[in-house]
Amino acid sequence: MTMQPFLPRLRFKMVRSGLVGLAWLSVLLSGRDAAAQDASVCPDQLDADIQSILNQPSVRSSRWGIAVRTTPTSGEEGDWLYQKNTTQFFVxxxxxxxxxTAAALNTLGEDYRIRTSIYQESTGKQxxxxxxxxxxxxxxxxxxxxQSLVTQLRDRNISQIDHLIIDDSYFPGDWVSPSWEAEDVQAGYGAPANSLILNQNAINITLYPQRVGQPLRLxxxxxxxxxxxxxQNNTRTVSRSEGESIYVGRDMTRPILYLDGQLQEGSEPDLSAIAITDPTAYFRDHLRSALTQAGIQVNQIQLETKPNSQVGDEIAFINSAPLIDLITEANQNSTNLYAEALLRLLGVLDSPQTSSALSAGAQAIxxxxxxxxVDSRGVTLADGSGLSRQNLVTPAAIVATLDGMARxxxxxxxxNSFAVAGVSGTLKSRFQNTDVVGQLWGKTGTLRDAVALSGYLHPDHYEAITFSILVNDPALSIASARQAMDDIVLLLNGLQNCQENI
Known part of the structure; x- marks a missing residue:
C-alpha cells in the first residue's frame, strides 16, 4: 500500500517559527534566569524545593521519576539525596x-575498532x-x-573482479526495530542498522523556495x-505573509519520496534526511561506482545476507575510529544509528549463533x-537508540549504570562522552548564562510523550552528583518538561553542606 506524506515526530520541521522537532540535534531551552542559580540549597530542602517545581500547573499531572545521589568515589557507594518513583518503569x-554505551565500553574497551574487510576466495580456477x-x-x-578499500585493491594490481560478493550477514534479523513507528522508520534518524552501513544509511535532501507559486526546488x-x-513534489513557494510547513515522507518498501508543504519566497532552505530502503543495495551501488572510477571492472555482483564461514584471505580492510569515538557520537549528539549498531554488535559477540542481533543485544545488555x-530487572530494551516505546527502565537503573561507570x-x-551543558552536543544551547555551563555532563532524551535528562553534575560547593530525571505523559508539553528539568538541575547545582547554628 502506498503511504501518504507524513509528518515525522522528531526529525522534520512542521512550522518554521523556531520550533524544531529533533530534540537531540536542535535548539534546546536555555537555562533559567541567572538570578535563580545564585540561591544556595541545603540537602534537607531538596524534597520540598523539587516538589514545588513539580507542582507547577504545566507539569503537575505528568508522571515523574527522579533519582539523585552523590557520585561514588574510591569504590564507596554514594548517598541518596532525593528519590521519586525510582523503581517504577518509564519510557x-x-x-x-x-x-x-556503558555496556559496550565496559565490555569492549575504549580502543576497540569495528573492521570492514575484503577477502579473496579461492575457486580453483586460474x-x-x-x-x-x-x-x-x-x-x-x-x-x-x-575509497580507501578500493585503493588497497588497486595497490594489489587488481583491475578486474570476476565475482564480487557483498556480505551483509553479520547482523542477522531485523535491521529496524519492529516496535518503531512508521514515521521513524522513514526518517534519517531511523535508518536501518545492517552490517554494511554506509553514509549512515541516509540521504540528505534540501528544499529551496523559488518564486511565489512555484514548487520548491529539490x-x-x-x-x-x-x-x-x-x-512526488506537491510543495509550493508562498509569499512572506503566509506560514511555512514541510512534510517529507517515504514509501515503506519502495524508493518513492513524497514532498508537501510550503516555504516563503526568499526564506532559508529546508534540510531533511531520509532513510534508504535497501542498505545492502545502496552499499553495492556505491562500491561498484568507486571501483569503476578506479578502473576496476566488475563482471558479477552477488548480495549475501546469510552467514558464510568460508571467507578466504583478507586483502584489504578499514577500521573504524576507536570505540570511545563511536560512543561519544551516540551520547553527545544522540545519533541513533551508532547506538543501534553497538547494540547489535554486542548481541552478536555475546551470542554468535543468534538469529536476531537486535534481540540478542537487547537481552545481553x-x-x-x-x-x-545494575539490577538487570530495571532494564528492558527493545532497541539501542530509545525510539521504541517498548523500552522500559527505572531511574534507579540509570543512576546505577552511571555510578558503576564512575567507579x-x-x-x-x-x-566525557556525554554532552556538556552550554558547550557541546545536545546540551550546547541549554543552561546558557548559568553556573551549570561546563558543570554538567548529560544525556538528553525526547519523544512525543517522554522527556529525560540524566548524567553527572559537579556543583561548586558540593560533592559530585549523579542524577536521572524521567517524565512520561501522553499529553506532555515538551517545553514545560524541559523547563522543569532545568529548574531541578539548577537547584541541585546550588547544593551546599549546611550546618545548624548552635
Missing amino acids: PASNAKIFV NEIVLRVQGHGDPSLSDQQL VWENPQESTGWQV PRLLSPLG SPNADAYR
Missing part, C-alpha cells in the same frame, strides 16, 4: 543509549578473482573510507543518490551491566 527515550566484502556494523563508514546532497527515486551493580577504569572516558 527513557534516548536515555536508553546510556545502557548501550586467474579467477572472487572477492567478498564483509562488514561488522561500523556506523561511521563513509564513501571516503570506501536538491540531493549527492546527485548519484537520486537515481532510482520517484519524487542488562546482563553485561550487572558487574557494574570503573573508564570513568573519565565515559563521562
Whole structure:
C-alpha cells in the first residue's frame, strides 16, 4: 500500500517559527534566569524545593521519576539525596543509549575498532578473482573510507573482479526495530542498522523556495543518490505573509519520496534526511561506482545476507575510529544509528549463533551491566537508540549504570562522552548564562510523550552528583518538561553542606 506524506515526530520541521522537532540535534531551552542559580540549597530542602517545581500547573499531572545521589568515589557507594518513583518503569527515550554505551565500553574497551574487510576466495580456477566484502556494523563508514578499500585493491594490481560478493550477514534479523513507528522508520534518524552501513544509511535532501507559486526546488546532497527515486513534489513557494510547513515522507518498501508543504519566497532552505530502503543495495551501488572510477571492472555482483564461514584471505580492510569515538557520537549528539549498531554488535559477540542481533543485544545488555551493580530487572530494551516505546527502565537503573561507570577504569572516558551543558552536543544551547555551563555532563532524551535528562553534575560547593530525571505523559508539553528539568538541575547545582547554628 502506498503511504501518504507524513509528518515525522522528531526529525522534520512542521512550522518554521523556531520550533524544531529533533530534540537531540536542535535548539534546546536555555537555562533559567541567572538570578535563580545564585540561591544556595541545603540537602534537607531538596524534597520540598523539587516538589514545588513539580507542582507547577504545566507539569503537575505528568508522571515523574527522579533519582539523585552523590557520585561514588574510591569504590564507596554514594548517598541518596532525593528519590521519586525510582523503581517504577518509564519510557527513557534516548536515555536508553546510556545502557548501550556503558555496556559496550565496559565490555569492549575504549580502543576497540569495528573492521570492514575484503577477502579473496579461492575457486580453483586460474586467474579467477572472487572477492567478498564483509562488514561488522561500523556506523561511521563513509564513501571516503570506501575509497580507501578500493585503493588497497588497486595497490594489489587488481583491475578486474570476476565475482564480487557483498556480505551483509553479520547482523542477522531485523535491521529496524519492529516496535518503531512508521514515521521513524522513514526518517534519517531511523535508518536501518545492517552490517554494511554506509553514509549512515541516509540521504540528505534540501528544499529551496523559488518564486511565489512555484514548487520548491529539490536538491540531493549527492546527485548519484537520486537515481532510482520517484519524487512526488506537491510543495509550493508562498509569499512572506503566509506560514511555512514541510512534510517529507517515504514509501515503506519502495524508493518513492513524497514532498508537501510550503516555504516563503526568499526564506532559508529546508534540510531533511531520509532513510534508504535497501542498505545492502545502496552499499553495492556505491562500491561498484568507486571501483569503476578506479578502473576496476566488475563482471558479477552477488548480495549475501546469510552467514558464510568460508571467507578466504583478507586483502584489504578499514577500521573504524576507536570505540570511545563511536560512543561519544551516540551520547553527545544522540545519533541513533551508532547506538543501534553497538547494540547489535554486542548481541552478536555475546551470542554468535543468534538469529536476531537486535534481540540478542537487547537481552545481553542488562546482563553485561550487572558487574557494574545494575539490577538487570530495571532494564528492558527493545532497541539501542530509545525510539521504541517498548523500552522500559527505572531511574534507579540509570543512576546505577552511571555510578558503576564512575567507579570503573573508564570513568573519565565515559563521562566525557556525554554532552556538556552550554558547550557541546545536545546540551550546547541549554543552561546558557548559568553556573551549570561546563558543570554538567548529560544525556538528553525526547519523544512525543517522554522527556529525560540524566548524567553527572559537579556543583561548586558540593560533592559530585549523579542524577536521572524521567517524565512520561501522553499529553506532555515538551517545553514545560524541559523547563522543569532545568529548574531541578539548577537547584541541585546550588547544593551546599549546611550546618545548624548552635
